[in-house]
Amino acid sequence: MAIKVLVVDDSSFFRRRVSEIVNQDPGLEVIGAATNGEEAIAMAAQLRPDVITMDVEMPIMDGITAVRRIMATTPVPILMFSSLTHDGAKATLDALDAGALDFLPKRFEDIATNKQEAITLLQNRIKGIARRRGGSVAPVRPSSAAGPTTVRESLVNRRPERVPPSPVSGPAVGSAPVPKRFSNASGKRYKALLIGTSTGGPVALQKVLTQLPTNYPLPILLIQHMPAAFTPAFASRLDGLCKIRVKEAENGEMLQPGCAYLAPGGMQMMIEKSGGYGRIKILAGKADMNYKPSVDITFASASKIYGGDILAVVLTGMGADGREGSRMLNNLGATIWAQDEASCVVYGMPQAVVNAGLASHIVGIEQMADAILKESFNG
Incomplete structure (x- = not known):
């Protein structure tokens, strides 16, 4: 059964581009496309995708807010697209804190030397995080008051356990x-x-x-x-x-x-x-x-x-x-x-x-x- 993907981006060009790449792989299928965070939340609940690709900057509702709300209601693995700028980096890290699992630069030429390499990379990233069905690992909430949990193993044996x-x-x-x-x-x-x-x-x-x-x-x-x-x-x-x-x-x-x-x-x-x-x-x-x-x-x-x-x-x-x-x-x-x-x-x-x-x-x-x-x- 193909991995169902929801594509979220306010650019119609980028939505088409990502959808074409995803649909080239017989193991992947785009089941919907949203233009902003609000639409993404509604379509995630309605379509129940296996993976969502999400833009960071969008009108009406940004990608970070959408990630946070989706992870609170209908958790699903989310791959972020962002710009390779300082602000883009900070926003992407915020999205990961909110529950997104992975990210890729929005300009594919920044991550690949040729078109086919970029296509394969995106397809593989989607497949990789799709295995984590149900969404992210537990969110990070660092605290200065609580110490680490004690482990019971002595960590002496060389045998894996x-x-x-x-x-x-x-x-x-x-x-x-x-x-x-x-x-x-x-x-x-x-x-x-x-x-x-x-x-x-x-x-x-x-x-x-x-x-x-x-x-x-x-x-x-x-x-x-x-x-x-x-x-x-x-x-x-x-x-x-x-x-x-x-x-x-x-x-x-x-x-x-x-x-x-x-x-x-x-x-x-x-x-x-x-x-x-x-x-x-x-x-x-x-x-x-x-x-x-x-x-x-x-x-x-x-x-x-x-x-x-x-x-x-x-x-x-x-x-x-x-x-x-x-x-x-x-x-x-x-x-x-x-x-x-x-x-x-x-x-x-x-x-x-x-x-x-x-x-x-x-x-x-x-x-x-x-x-x-x-x-x-x-x-």
Whole structure:
């Protein structure tokens, strides 16, 4: 049965263009088109689409408001279209907070080198989020008063296993010393935390990073598949929500504990050694690379500097980026975790790591921060 798609945009040209691309795939079918947010809400309730493509800026009712109301009444996976501008980036991030699952630039030439590549990309994105029927993962509501949920697993075994949620809530985590119960479970002393993600990553990263305390002991490298225009706005948003510092990575800066460095969109982030410390190196990368930034490239470069003294986490995302970098890290004795399928928007990247036998544990996104704390702090 074909995936039913509702197209929402105030431009008749763009509605036709998206509809033509969607209908070219026999597994997809456009069942309706709306010109504004109000129409989208009514048609979502009436037609019950499997996926909605949504413009951000529309008359009568904008896409962000429409996403929020649809997710409250008739939840459905939503793919946003936005401009590659600073304002467009902020609006798209607002839409993801409201419940949208993914986004694409409205100018297809910004995301593909040719027409067929753009067509395939849009079709695959729709298919990817359609599997998350019922809409988004739980919305993010960061709080400075509540600590992370305690996990029951010790995270010692190398055999993959799921970390179950615990009904017990821990005390608040702030700038005060972290309690002994968060002491390192495996006994390893890490030098860096690496997190790679793609589709669904902005919300997943926000859930994890907002729970880390100001005295988190490791530098954090974040690799999120995202256009160049989006990463400054995303880093700024995370920095405003988190206790730790979050910034877009800059070439030549030294890694500092308690700071998260977001790889710039359209570039590659690598780590090089400088006087016994890690230093960021930002490169344009090869033109034929599928991902800019690439999880594999950052993971691989970090393995050459830190060896096995790395905790690497692969979160929700389409494709298999991160698998080969995780393989290099795993061969050196690093600890690799993957997000569980149930909490992923798209179980692609984590699944690739798990299927390759590289993940020591599979952790739900709600338990990820607590597990990271437990593993990162030395008792």
